[in-house]
Amino acid sequence: MSSAFLYVRVSTDEQALRGYSLPFQEKKLQEYCSLYKIQVIDIIREDHSAKTFNRPAWNRLMRSLKERHAACPDLLLFTKWDRFSRNASEAFATIAMLKRMGVMTQAIDQPLDLSIPENKILLAVYIATSEVENERRSLNVKQGIHEAREQGRWTSHPPLGYTYTYTCLGEKCLSIKEYEASFIETAFILIAANPKRSIQSIYEQLLAEGMQCSRSNFWRILQNPAYCGKVYVPAFDDKPSHFVNGKHTGIVSELLFKQVQQTLRSKRGQSGISESTNQKLILRGFVSCPQCGKRLTGSRSKGRYAHYSYYHCYRCKSFRIRADKVNQQFQNQIGTIVAGEGYTNIFHRILNSFLQQQQQDVARTKVVLSNSIHKLIDRIVKANMLQSTNEITVEDFLLIKADCESHIKRLAMDFQESKRQEKLAKVALKSTLKKLTNPGYFWATADILNKRQFLYLLIDQEIILSEHFKMANSLIWQAQMVYGVACQEVFRDAQRFNWVNELDSINQEMISEIILCEQSKNRTIDAQKAQYILDFMANMVLLILRITWPFFRKE
Structure with missing residues (x-):
């Protein structure tokens, strides 16, 4: 009895909808082996492109065959030759290598006896057709992207500060995302107004105020001409690279952007954002x-x-x-400062409010994504019916199908990410509350960048160093009251952050609770000061949430 490895591969949702899904291929190969009494030794499942043989499952298979870790079969079976490869030159070399190992390759839907020389021409046709299809699709995509950029359209993932929207004509365009754009604009203004100030300190200040951005991305943002309304068009064919006016609105003026570029050039080579703080x-x-x-x-x-x-x-x-x-x-x-019991309860309520809001947002997102996926599937089914009745051509159907399936794949990934966020939100409460009520615990577990973000929020004035300095004297007055380290007689103006969630539904209740907390300590504060304390606590919650749980975002 002959033995075989079954090789099943799929790289896109399009192939799955055509009937090339892994279970379908596997079932078909199993039936073939059962019919011809071929023993199945193993099934290799691949979810990777066939442009090359650098595929995870394929590499594991070849290593096991070369090192004799797996029983060497007589056959390697797959449904069609494009499941095996879409690269003619590599396919012939791999077939020859497997033949030397005593393994014959065969596609059950396109059977070829490769011992007959003429059949190698058919093999070349099968594989080359798939290869040409790949290259034609790739070239069409590149040409389409180039034409779109020439017209001033943004073709990549929207940069920080922007999001994709649709016009009344159904055209996709970049729109400013006000919350994120405010940080971008502030960054450019601060750099232009203070050329001698380090980029690192500006970056850390914006992080403490709620900006969500890595250091490397922040540097790219400062050099991205998209923020002044320009689109970069790379060299294509014989055309040199150049900039065009984009169809989107810039966040900063072109003059401000050029001023920042000049400042960055003068700072290049100096220690700054690229240098990690000691x-x-x-x-x-x-x-x-x-x-x-x-x-x-x-x-x-x-x-x-x-x-x-x-x-x-x-x-x-x-x-x-x-x-x-x-x-x-x-x-x-x-490590000695700990929130009082009353303030611990308020922290708990604020944290619950934010996490519930996050979970509600995730649940709404999942419903929207699910509905969008169903609509796209319905569109494919409808297009298939129109094509079967010859109301549209096969080419039009394939274009509609490819467009829908690319959107389905992206939406499916977003749906899985939403499910992951939902699970993470459920375990965030306990560990986050401990870091809020005991800043020493957070300090011991945070990295240097997160510690400095924490200090920008907590420290009101510079610490005067001496042999026995008191850190508590430099905390903002709200922190001193929450953590009970001092009693301020003079309340300095409270700093307000533009990303505070005002917690309208429970705002007044917690303000009253804060006033009662202070009365229990024989201190009297009015509602405005209680509001400032609540704002500080909400900022603390948001900062710790974003540092500890990267999934947490505020749109």
Whole structure:
């Protein structure tokens, strides 16, 4: 009895809808083996393109055959030759290699006896047809993208600050996403207005205010001409690369964009956003000299046995202190501050409110995605009926089908991501609450960038360093009251963040609860000060949520 490996492969939803799904191929091959009494040793399932043989499942198969980890079969069976390969030159080489191992390849729907030389011409036709189809589709896509860019249309994923919308004519276009765009505009203004300020400090400030962006992406944003209304058109055929005016509205003016580019060119090569902040100088930018009040910088010095980091003053040049001792003292002090029981309950209610809102948003998103997928499937079915009655051509049907299935694949991925977010939201409450009520726990588990975001929110004024400095004196007054470290007699103006959720449904209840918390400590505050405390707590919740749970976003 002959033995065989069954190879089933699918790379797109289009193939699945055509009847090329993995279960369909597997069933067909099993029936073939049962009919011809061929023993099935193993089934190799692949979800990868056939442009090359660099495919995960295929690579595992070849390694096992070469190392003799798997029993060598007589046959490698698949349904059609385009399931095996869409690259003629690689296909012939692979067939020859398998033949040397004693394995014969065969497509059950397109059987060929490769011992007959003339059949190799048919094999070349089968595979080359698929290869040409791939290359033609790729060329059409490239030409379409080039033409769209020439017309000023954005063809990639929308950059931060933009989202895709549709015009009344059904055309897809970029529209400004106000919440994110405000951070982009602020970044350009801050850099142009303060050329000497480091990009890193501006980036950290915006993160603390709620911007969601990696450091590398932030740098790309600052150099992206899309933000001043331009679209880059790469070189194509004999045409050189150039810029065109985009159909979208720019977030910043062209003049402001050019000013920022000039500033960035002058900073290139200097330490900035591309340089990670020294882990041992984490408080740099937050501490000041006790003698002259100048903000301290930091550096490393080589000792007898190791390098040591120091905070020191460039102005008076007389103050210098070991960074590790200051950092440890700061960590010890932040580890002692804990929210009171009343404020812990308020943190819990705020956190519940945000997570419930997130879960409701996810549930709505899932319904919208599911409905959209069903509509696209209905459109394919309708197009198929029109094609079967010759009301549209086969080519038109395939174009409609390809367009719908590309959208279905993207929507399906979004649907799976929504399900993952729903699960994560359910486990976020306990760990996030502990970090909110005990900042020392958060400090011990966060990385350096997240710690600095935390400091931008928590620290109101620079810490005057001394041998026995008090970190609590530099906290904003709302934090001092929530964590019970001091009682401010003078309430400075509270900083308000434009990304605070006002929590309208429970706002007044919690304001009253905050007033009662302070009365229990023999302190009297009015509703406005209680609102400022609530705002601070909401910002704390959002910051910890976004740092700990990347799925959490506020649109």
